[in-house]
Amino acid sequence: MKLQQPLSISLFALCFLLTLASNTALADTPFEALLADEQNGADWLSYSGGYKSERFSPLSQINTVNVDQLKVMWAYQMRPTGISGAALQETTPLVADDIMYLTESPSSVTALDARTGRTLWHFVPDITNDVLNIGFPRINRGVALLDDKVYVATLDARLFALDARTGAVRWESKVADNLSGFSLTLAPLALDGKIVVGVSGAEAGVRGYIDAYDSESGERLWRTYTVPAPGEPGSETWQGDAWRTGGGSTWLTGSYDPELDLLYWTTGNPAPDWNGDLRPGDNLFTCAVLALDPDTGEMKWFFQYTPHDTHDWDANQIPVLVDGEFEGRQRKLLALANRNAFYYLLDRETGEYLLGKEYSFQTWAEGIDENGRPIVIPNSDPTREGNLVWPSLQGATNWFSPSYNPQTEQFFVPNRRMGAIYFKSDVEYEAGMPFLGGGEQPMDGDDASGAIVALDVMSGEQQWEFELQTPPWSGVMATAGGLVFGASNEGYFFALDGEDGDPLWFFNTGAHVRTNPMGFSVDGNQRVAIIGGQTLYVFGLE
């Protein structure tokens, strides 16, 4: 589907007739388009701008020379739903053929004319104010597109397929039981004929899993649990019944390598979060990245970043797929800047650990050993009296996206620099209640800060940093124009020079930014978009 301007009506009619004549279904965003998303600067077809999750725009019309001439082309104000606690917007808009699709908290979907920002349709699922969201805000991070449908995962744990033209519901599937603490906040990932989703809910003591659904029927194709049952591989890392409430939620969109035909998905903290005494062992496969067969969900390999985590350092960060030469050999790599303050490189064919390097101040590990296991500093666990540790539970980074510029081999990370006093307490599991076993008191104010850091993707060495006043909650996007777009908690949207981090342009959106930048073009003119508070801004030169 393409939103047509009047001049191109006849062309549109011709295409339509040709489509009918060839007797094929209208396919607005075919799988083949998703495979080419990285090279297609005009559209932004999936959450991270392509299966490699680079969040890189190949457009260069806006560049280091002219970025200071950027202006607002249009803005869109989000719609209040009347549900309390749904005031944060964390969506990444998608653009396909001049139509923008975005979610609004908690789980609405809006289609806009990407030229003007005018609304085309708006879908509001029937979510009531008593929906459970345990351990995170009432937000949504975006939709997936495949063929003629738009997919949204909802806070009350359903998956909807909507008609891309009208927003009408094609099907709906129940992914999980919200009453026991499951929610869905992530943007689904569309593969060939499948929609993959993960769940939130480790703070409610759920047993996490990843699901794939048939994109046409909504039928569930497979489910892979992230915490093994007794007798299954990895079950030796749990004791007693702890696995039943073991956490390992899967709340951030993964990546996909079509050549290896492997799906990469990250997992969150074990439950309860801060009282590790209740779940002795490494607690596989929490705080890990999993490589799955997308047809069956079978786990091909795994790598656990933080064994027996007691600080709520989910590994739900974006796994970025990088191809390049590592130590003299061409390799297929998986790069991830972890919440635990270390940057990791893995071989994504085998899961082999290659590199682990501290990229942010931390006080919990002396380093990473040759097998990729952290060398934990004694007495860095939460205590009943409180124990000061860096980073805070929100981590050195979090769900918001990093960006990889394949042209310069630079990896850009939004970095939170804050410590916290961690507490441990007693807790008993009760379905639908928080299952935490402690908490934190963050050390904020002027004791905390943030930065955008540029790392050499192969070595993890820092090239430059751009300091932010407070720890950020927003992602970055590099472009072929030599820029890195980022945003701050103070509400600024800005462009840095990718070479040295120099700020070249900034704009005050008027409210905190908690989402990722994305880019597209209309009529050959490049656009970049960001949401500040409740307002989506789209910038361009002309």
Added chain:
Amino acid sequence: MSAKNYLLRLSALILWAVAISCAPAAFAQDLQNGQQLFQTLCARCHGMLGGGGEGPSLTRPTLVHAPDDEALVALIVGGIPGTGMPGSRQLRGQDGPDVAAYVRSLGELPPEEMPGDPLAGAEIYRSVGNCASCHIIFGEGNGVGPELSNVGQRRNAAYLRRSVMSPDAEQPRQVDRFRGSLNAFLTVRIVSEYGSYEGMRVNEDAFTVQMRDLSGKLYSFEKADLISYEKAPGHSLMPGYNSVLNAQQTDDVVSYLMSLK
């Protein structure tokens, strides 16, 4: 922040926690239930000790959205539309009031005996102290330092005594999620091509800083244009009064400030 300051802050938090656990027995049961529910349902955003985090700090006597206990219970159970504050459907029966009682206890200031004469203190405030040259009370004075109307509701006598005698030792913290999280009234020294400036930081971000000088004049700077920018934590622009006021006068001024409610 230095390790010493962390320890000081931690000690204060622990003292407060001990104070809570020593509350009268009949009420303690409710507070204990409230504390447990708070740590389970609220601490994720408001901090384990209520000192703020993703959500605002609750360790203050007056809460913007909850002028009274009824309003506080209602928002704990139902949330606040238009904000990040959800309701808590898990709360049953007496749970809501228990959490509310616990939240109230976070900012509760224990009743204190006034050490001096508030009327005499008001006179010292106006004359010897010349305090109105920098502070506004109920509409009167100059807006340079913090407004002191209702300061008796927000602070206790010990805090105000420290603030009057050694302002460097007390820097109020201001946590505002929409402005980021900044320490308030931080002294800053700025040199630009147009001159040198000293004042209190009003706001700051990665690109700009806003400042108010001792005459109350507001300035806005782009950091990229500055020759130098220095932050001076632990240095207040307010003069210390330990060499100006005797013990009795200090007691009187503190009593006057405590009477402002």
